[in-house]
Amino acid sequence: MSEEPDKTDERMEGLLRRWGAEEAAEHAPQAALPPPRRAAGPGAGLRYAAVAAGALLVGLLVATLVNRPGQPVGLSTRPADDEIANLNADLTKAQRDLAGLRAKLTALEADLQAERLRLQTDLAEMRNDRDRHKAAATAAAAREKALKRTLEGQQARLAALAAAEKQLARAKLDLAAAGKALTQAQAQRHASGRKLAAAAVELARIGKSYKQALTVSTALEGEVTALKARREATLADLQRAYLARATADERGIRARQVAGQSCRIVERAAEVRSLATSKLARQAVDRLEVVLIRLELLNVDDTEAVMAFAALVRSVRPAETVDEALAAGGEVTKVRAWLLEARLILTGAGRVG
Amino acid sequence: MWAKATRLILLTCAAGASLGAGAGCTAGIPSTHEMRLVRRARPELAEFNRAVEMVAELRYDDAARAFVAMIPRFEAAGDAEYAAEAIFWAGYCSEKLDRPAVATEYYQRVLRQYPHARPADLAAARLRLVPPLE
Numbered sequence: 356m357s358e359e360p361d362k363t364d365e366r367m368e369g370l371l372r373r374w375g376a377e378e379a380a381e382h383a384p385q386a387a388l389p390p391p392r393r394a395a396g397p398g399a400g401l402r403y404a405a406v407a408a409g410a411l412l413v414g415l416l417v418a419t420l421v422n423r424p425g426q427p428v429g430l431s432t433r434p435a436d437d438e439i440a441n442l443n444a445d446l447t448k449a450q451r452d453l454a455g456l457r458a459k460l461t462a463l464e465a466d467l468q469a470e471r472l473r474l475q476t477d478l479a480e481m482r483n484d485r486d487r488h489k490a491a492a493t494a495a496a497a498r499e500k501a502l503k504r505t506l507e508g509q510q511a512r513l514a515a516l517a518a519a520e521k522q523l524a525r526a527k528l529d530l531a532a533a534g535k536a537l538t539q540a541q542a543q544r545h546a547s548g549r550k551l552a553a554a555a556v557e558l559a560r561i562g563k564s565y566k567q568a569l570t571v572s573t574a575l576e577g578e579v580t581a582l583k584a585r586r587e588a589t590l591a592d593l594q595r596a597y598l599a600r601a602t603a604d605e606r607g608i609r610a611r612q613v614a615g616q617s618c619r620i621v622e623r624a625a626e627v628r629s630l631a632t633s634k635l636a637r638q639a640v641d642r643l644e645v646v647l648i649r650l651e652l653l654n655v656d657d658t659e660a661v662m663a664f665a666a667l668v669r670s671v672r673p674a675e676t677v678d679e680a681l682a683a684g685g686e687v688t689k690v691r692a693w694l695l696e697a698r699l700i701l702t703g704a705g706r707v708g
Numbered sequence: 709m710w711a712k713a714t715r716l717i718l719l720t721c722a723a724g725a726s727l728g729a730g731a732g733c734t735a736g737i738p739s740t741h742e743m744r745l746v747r748r749a750r751p752e753l754a755e756f757n758r759a760v761e762m763v764a765e766l767r768y769d770d771a772a773r774a775f776v777a778m779i780p781r782f783e784a785a786g787d788a789e790y791a792a793e794a795i796f797w798a799g800y801c802s803e804k805l806d807r808p809a810v811a812t813e814y815y816q817r818v819l820r821q822y823p824h825a826r827p828a829d830l831a832a833a834r835l836r837l838v839p840p841l842e
Contacts, residue, residue: 621830625837638766641804645764648800652793652826659750663757671764 368441371414375445379452404456411449415442594699608664609655611700620696621647627693632685636694639680642671643697650700668705673698752781756790763797772801792822796831808838 615621624644631637646667653664677698681691755778762771775798782791799814815838818831 622833641766642764645760648830649760651830652796654789654826659753663753663760667757667761667764670761 367417371445374410375448404453407449407452407456411442411445414445590699590702594702607655608650608653608661608704611704612650612653612655615647615650615700618696620693620700621651623693627690630687631690632687633680633683635683636680636686636690639676639694640690642676643673643694643701646671646673646701647697650704665705668701671701673701673704752778752785753790756794759794759797763801766804768801768804772798772805775801788822788825792818792825792827795821796827796834799831799834803834803838812838 621644624640624647628637628640628644631640649664649667654660677694680686680694686694755774759771759774759778762768762774775794779791779794779798782788782794795814795818799811799818802808802814803811812835815831815835818825818827819835822828
């Protein structure tokens with residue numbers, strides 16, 4: 356045999372040893388490390404053990420193929436016992452490793468279970484915490500709402516109280532004013548009472564006087580009536596005498612016209628007016644003057660004009676106008692005489708038609 | 709024309725009175741019905757009488773305006789008496805309104821235009837009363 360197969364075997368052996376050492380070095384620190392909480396599960400150790408076992412089987416297969424008789428390529432010239440021993444040793448070692456790894460796996464699984472339990476416990480606690488917090492938040496929101504409602508109610512009550520306070524202030528002012536008014540009213544009532552009492556006394560006195568006056572006036576009434584009748588009779592006599600200036604065939608309006616012209620009553624009106632002292636007398640002169648002018652200008656043959664004149668006399672009411680002006684008094688004789696003449700001329704002229 | 713109508717009614721009335729026929733007239737005075745006929749015939753006389761009443765009510769301004777307005781109508785109708793009297797009353801109202809110049813003008817107009825009318829004597833008398841113009 357040449358040295359070629361030995362070299363090959365040595366090379367293969369060296370490769371396997373190096374691979375085994377690398378694997379051991381690679382897995383030794385990992386085994387010493389605590390198992391990862393999430394990524395490293397129970398399957399990782401099993402994977403490593405399977406890889407190691409696979410590697411051993413590959414090694415055995417290669418060794419078997421290399422040392423098979425009749426195989427020209429890579430055949431070892433060493434005795435198979437050594438290799439078997441080596442392989443057994445390797446196998447033993449691998450089995451030990453496997454057992455160690457299994458133990459580690461079991462420990463890891465226990466750790467994992469413990470961790471799972473702890474996590475489940477934590478999760479349950481966290482869920483409980485979350486539920487508690489949620490309940491607390493709900494309760495807090497409810498309390499907040501209730502507080503808000505309470506606050507709003509209190510604010511409304513506060514506003515109502517402020518309004519009531521304002522009303523109270525106004526009512527106080529009104530009360531003060533009413534008090535003043537009441538005081539004044541009481542004072543006025545007292546004064547009115549005094550006046551009323553005085554008025555009652557005065558009324559009684561007036562009533563007594565009135566009764567006396569009534570008695571007297573009843574007695575005088577007859578005399579006044581008689582006097583009025585006498586006055587009317589005198590005025591009628593005077594008027595007849597006044598109008599008698601007209602000729603016998605001049606009657607009615609024509610007689611009055613002649614009487615007025617004969618005494619120049621219209622011409623005297625301006626002077627009389629200037630002598631009149633009262634406004635009533637001046638107005639009476641003015642109004643009667645118009646009627647007297649119209650009488651002087653009247654065409655007694657114009658019936659329509661006569662009727663219109665009668666209406667004018669009725670509207671002026673000479674008798675009442677003169678009586679009112681004379682009743683005021685204070686006029687000189689010329690004025691009184693003129694007014695009386697106008698009354699005599701015009702009285703009854705309105706009855707025409 | 710109006711004067712003729714009025715005269716006709718009055719003549720009828722006078723004839724009735726003289727005959728004692730009592731045809732609505734009493735002692736030569738026409739009845740109310742006849743007066744209404746007259747008023748319808750001479751409406752301007754109603755205005756005249758109303759204006760005279762205004763003077764009696766001392767409403768000189770209104771009366772003066774009314775008289776001045778009716779003067780041309782009386783003149784156009786040829787009614788000299790009423791035209792002269794309307795002018796006279798216009799002067800009288802002006803006198804009462806303290807317008808002597810205007811009053812004088814109206815009074816002079818009466819004397820100038822209607823010297824033989826009834827108002828002429830009164831206008832002359834009023835002219836003597838009106839204060840002289842400066």
